[in-house]
Amino acid sequence: MDNTRNFASESGSRSEPALKSGFVTIIGRPNVGKSTLMNRIIGQKIAITSNKPQTTRNRIQTVYTETDRGQIVFLDTPGIHKAKNKLGEYMVNTAEHTLQDVDVILWLVEPSDFVGAGERHIAEILQKARTPVILVINKIDTLAQKEDLLHFIDTYRKIYAFDEIIPASALRGENVSDVIDMIFKYLPYGPMFYDEDTVTDQPQRQIVAEIVREKALHALDEEVPHGIAVTIERMKPRRGKPLMDIEAVIICERESHKGIIIGKNGAMLKKIGSNARFEIEKLLEEKVNLRLWVKVRKNWRDSDTMLKNFGYKETD
Ligand SMILES: Nc1nc2c(ncn2[C@@H]2O[C@H](COP(=O)(O)OP(=O)(O)OP(=O)(O)O)[C@@H](O)[C@H]2O)c(=O)[nH]1
Numbered sequence: 001m002d003n004t005r006n007f008a009s010e011s012g013s014r015s016e017p018a019l020k021s022g023f024v025t026i027i028g029r030p031n032v033g034k035s036t037l038m039n040r041i042i043g044q045k046i047a048i049t050s051n052k053p054q055t056t057r058n059r060i061q062t063v064y065t066e067t068d069r070g071q072i073v074f075l076d077t078p079g080i081h082k083a084k085n086k087l088g089e090y091m092v093n094t095a096e097h098t099l100q101d102v103d104v105i106l107w108l109v110e111p112s113d114f115v116g117a118g119e120r121h122i123a124e125i126l127q128k129a130r131t132p133v134i135l136v137i138n139k140i141d142t143l144a145q146k147e148d149l150l151h152f153i154d155t156y157r158k159i160y161a162f163d164e165i166i167p168a169s170a171l172r173g174e175n176v177s178d179v180i181d182m183i184f185k186y187l188p189y190g191p192m193f194y195d196e197d198t199v200t201d202q203p204q205r206q207i208v209a210e211i212v213r214e215k216a217l218h219a220l221d222e223e224v225p226h227g228i229a230v231t232i233e234r235m236k237p238r239r240g241k242p243l244m245d246i247e248a249v250i251i252c253e254r255e256s257h258k259g260i261i262i263g264k265n266g267a268m269l270k271k272i273g274s275n276a277r278f279e280i281e282k283l284l285e286e287k288v289n290l291r292l293w294v295k296v297r298k299n300w301r302d303s304d305t306m307l308k309n310f311g312y313k314e315t316d
């Protein structure tokens with residue numbers, strides 16, 4: 001051990017401003033904009049988003065670092081809803097599990113005075129937590145009358161004693177810096193958990209699979225999107241060429257869904273594939289040859305084995 005160097009770095013750190021760092025979970029009903037907000041703060045699209053509820057299925061960790069203020073580790077979670085199958089139960093458990101051992105809870109809601117069973121359930125779980133809770137009333141860009149906000153704030157105040165309430169628009173970036181400021185206000189002092197370059201815990205393969213699932217979610221309607229999973233069977237650089245070969249399988253629950261996903265003369269699958277390829281190429285910064293297959297796995301959302309195979313398994 002080099003004592004001289006040790007001493008030098010210790011005295012050096014004393015003169016620097018104290019850093020804060022900690023974990024923040026983003027929770028709320030499906031579709032309120034949790035993933036959109038996280039992506040906006042990170043400045044990169046890590047979590048997929050869509051206008052269909054229950055888009056996020058796993059806990060997605062991302063890291064936001066400011067050299068002078070510190071580090072926020074975000075946990076984006078599946079929307080809390082009434083589960084109708086084992087996949088749903090897994091999703092809700094995953095979300096609720098993150099409430100333990102975090103430093104700050106960000107609860108996202110839509111700008112409305114409707115407080116449903118979902119909100120009451122979340123408020124009930126939060127009563128047990130002693131963690132600071134920040135309510136973000138998202139999507140304020142959709143408000144016709146800004147004055148309504150005061151009324152919504154009042155409604156939410158009645159169901160929980162929030163530490164802070166911030167109206168924001170994740171999509172437009174409105175008040176998002178206030179959200180970051182408030183998180184730092186409640187974070188404990190401490191060294192960073194990850195180095196400055198860390199962005200996410202999601203493996204590249206997983207992000208690629210999610211991009212394919214997102215494009216399927218965007219292209220499909222009705223009940224089909226909810227029964228879809230995507231697996232990457234192969235992802236390999238082509239020898240001697242700047243090209244990545246990717247083979248992915250879209251899993252669905254019924255033969256009739258398979259027909260819809262493939263579409264007339266394969267048109268739907270082609271659309272999903274080319275939209276996904278475009279985005280994967282941006283992510284990997286290289287050309288991609290993407291081949292998609294569609295398979296039927298009946299009731300996979302209620303099969304423990306298949307859930308595990310498709311990546312929905314408890315992590316902790
Ligand atoms: N107008 C408007 N739309 C938004 C805003 N934030 C998110 N959205 C839209 O709301 C929809 C849902 O966004 P997501 O980020 O996928 O929502 P989520 O809460 O992560 O949803 P789940 O993963 O299903 O729980 C998408 O169509 C977003 O573009 C916002 O501030 N304003």
Ligand SMILES: [Mg+2]
Pocket residue numbers: 034035036047048049055056077078079
């Ligand atoms: Mg989401």
